[in-house]
């Protein structure tokens with residue numbers, strides 16, 4: 290998928306702009322605070338109807354405006370152009386999503402139309418953050434590669450788990466007062482546990498299959514990015530490797546009742562990253578951690594392409610400040626070989642000037658608070674291209 294045209298209205302400091310990006314590499318450069326990340330936010334909103342920086346909608350909407358809107362023409366390989374529009378209003382937690390004239394009710398439907406991979410300074414959280422970050426990463430892949438199977442299973446799992454946890458909470462409250470209520474709860478738990486076992490085993494199976502496909506692609510990409518050796522990925526399903534989930538649930542039920550929640554299950558799954566047996570976050574440098582995270586994200590994009598024939602769009606924020614020149618070059622080289630559409634931001638345009646092959650379609654946008662001359666020589670040795678200016682209302 291590629292964004293052919295992007296129209297943004299009232300997103301952060303972007304009042305109103307329209308761009309026609311390159312289907313391959315798009316460089317957004319400009320001073321701090323000029324609005325580069327805001328452009329990435331707009332694309333993220335187009336793909337997921339939410340911000341990547343905040344759970345709230347308010348920070349995304351331009352100050353003093355009631356709502357923000359982004360519209361995109363998205364080209365799918367071998368098929369017609371899709372018109373996608375997403376609007377979020379200050380006074381309403383809901384969103385409006387239209388795809389080719391139809392209203393969509395769920396963001397998961399929207400996400401299928403524009404799969405995105407974000408690499409930004411916060412992506413460190415993938416290794417440093419809680420297992421939830423890594424589960425979300427894993428589920429992105431399972432969702433996009435095995436969509437039809439995964440979504441109904443996932444919903445069933447969430448529903449069953451919610452029911453079980455509510456019974457457990459009820460059990461915890463009743464345990465000291467009423468033995469017969471507790472007995473009833475135990476009986477009900479047996480029914481829900483049977484359902485939970487089925488849903489959990491199925492979700493685990495899809496995750497495991499996906500993980501086994503991802504791991505070799507990750508190692509290949511990591512090898513292209515850096516000569517770091519000894520990195521190992523492993524998948525933890527959320528309960529131990531020896532016993533069945535039914536056994537684990539049965540053995541842990543008293544403990545679960547005492548604490549009022551389920552200790553084991555796919556809601557505890559994780560991807561573990563180790564180097565020579567030691568947790569990667571305890572041994573790798575910041576830059577090396579970043580490279581591992583980049584390799585995970587790139588591998589996911591590559592595998593998505595291998596399995597579906599579709600490309601995802603990469604949003605790369607502030608890359609030069611995170612990586613040294615050789616690693617930056619290696620990452621850009623992988624991105625251009627993938628032939629995905631990439632939006633990449635930097636402060637100094639020169640930081641990314643020697644990263645691309647002459648035949649690659651690179652479009653450069655100078656983001657600044659005001660107007661800019663339209664013609665620029667982009668890179669020495671390259672033909673003269675037009676640098677499009679994003680006109681951003683002066684605050």
Ligand SMILES: Nc1ncnc2c1ncn2[C@@H]1O[C@H](COP(=O)(O)OP(=O)(O)OP(=O)(O)O)[C@@H](O)[C@H]1O
Pocket residue numbers: 300301302319320321322323324325326327328347348349350351352607636
């Ligand atoms: N809701 C909002 N309404 C108006 N302006 C906003 C809003 N949110 C953020 N801004 C402003 O938008 C400007 C652009 O922010 P953005 O993060 O896009 O900059 P950037 O070009 O990525 O900067 P940097 O290089 O420092 O990361 C900043 O001055 C910021 O304060």
